[in-house]
């Protein structure tokens with residue numbers, strides 16, 4: 001609700017305009033029955049043609065005016081609702097960028113997509129309908145009851161009784177639909193998840209002949225959703241007949257009582273017509289309002305899911321105002337100082353008391369068995385997680401005293417999974433630096449050993465990249481993602497297992513080019529292949545998050561059993 005209130009406050013002008021237009025529409029609607037009573041009682045019954053014509057023209061004018069205002073009102077409310085949707089989506093996107101990787105993973109990609117698409121669409125729709133159908137209802141009800149009381153208090157009581165029955169019915173349905181509506185969005189999350197997995201994992205599914213299992217799994221997700229929807233629709237299926245029944249009954253009672261009053265000479269015929277119209281109007285607006293209200297639990301559940309996310313405090317945040325404690329004599333580009341880190345819920349830290357430094361112009365390699373914490377190390381340097389103990393210095397400044405933007409601006413990273421965005425090659429390369437010239441892009445491609453294949457593409461730098469970069473091979477994707485990082489003018493480059501999809505020759509050529517052309521920044525190469533890292537200035541050997549050794553290839557061969565074991569395992573594999 002807070003976000004809704006905030007939005008309405010921020011867009012006070014538009015909100016007031018929408019409400020005023022709705023009021024205009026209501027006034028127009030309420031004027032018609034009064035004019036009808038006038039035309040019947042003072043025109044038709046008295047045979048006064050002048051009144052009939054004048055009132056007829058007035059009715060036409062009011063109808064046209066009300067229709068115009070109503071159209072403008074609908075446009076204004078739809079506009080407001082669309083703006084609300086847009087702002088909520090922006091807020092959500094901003095928040096998803098602020099959350100730490102662990103917090104993001106806890107929400108899940110599928111749920112994030114459902115929240116950004118379906119949840120906000122539901123809210124947007126609900127907002128438009130509330131403004132158009134719920135807000136006018138109380139005014140119509142009050143004015144109708146007042147006007148009916150003026151004609152006959154008995155008929156006003158009849159109106160109130162029928163309204164009460166309708167409201168009780170709506171409340172019962174609302175209560176029942178509440179639980180169902182809440183679980184629908186969660187089931188939609190599940191559908192999103194299975195469909196996403198089935199689509200992105202289509203190759204694996206086919207390779208393993210798992211189509212039947214996937215079909216069964218998605219079938220279960222669809223059935224769960226459909227089951228809930230069917231139950232909800234069944235509930236609403238009784239609403240229409242009951243409503244028509246109530247309307248019919250109300251008309252019958254109003255006309256019978258009204259007829260008796262006319263025959264008794266207590267009221268005029270036209271007044272019954274007006275009361276009948278007021279009753280129809282009131283019931284119609286109440287029904288519309290009630291039908292909107294029945295959708296509110298679903299919108300409420302959506303709002304709750306969005307609030308959960310928007311209210312989450314990012315685990316990693318910028319320490320605004322903290323002095324940047326740069327030590328002037330810092331020689332290291334990066335320094336890990338007794339860093340320990342554990343994932344949430346894990347019993348053991350994944351990084352234990354780790355200390356090392358990266359120096360400008362030097363290449364540091366990290367090697368270790370799978371799961372030894374190599375990628376986590378890179379993530380910590382990018383400040384994707386907050387460290388509970390120790391400190392990481394970037395250019396002599398504690399990472400925590402720098403803004404996340406600055407940290408990521410000074411680091412060029414090639415993640416383990418080469419991911420490209422849909423667009424063109426040039427657009428992907430310019431992600432790190434918008435103003436990079438074509439010459440700089442070609443230079444980065446050349447170092448990344450990607451120049452040849454890009455030059456062979458008919459559209460060169462403007463060649464299209466499909467979502468995730470699936471129109472390129474694994475090795476091409478990796479080289480493009482290396483080039484993308486190199487376009488950035490960074491102090492530190494991280495290559496997280498980025499050479500694994502390259503053949504040994506390309507791997508060697510790439511490292512040679514890096515050595516020749518990327519001379520000033522510090523380079524951190526995470527790798528599995530000893531051949532990739534053997535010529536590094538410094539090699540760090542990780543073993544279950546602990547530093548098992550540090551030194552050059554030769555030094556480690558002599559004094560680090562873990563490194564020797566890795567080297568032996570790879571040489572034996574080659575010999576075998």
Ligand SMILES: Nc1ncnc2c1ncn2[C@@H]1O[C@H](COP(=O)(O)OP(=O)(O)OP(=O)(O)O)[C@@H](O)[C@H]1O
Nearest residue numbers: 102105343350368369370371372373374375376377
């Ligand atoms: N988001 C996460 N939540 C919980 N545990 C995680 C998460 N990411 C990694 N881990 C755990 O942390 C440990 C280290 O993972 P990490 O990815 O850093 O290893 P790695 O050395 O890079 O492995 P690989 O060479 O296979 O890429 C693993 O045991 C892994 O299960």
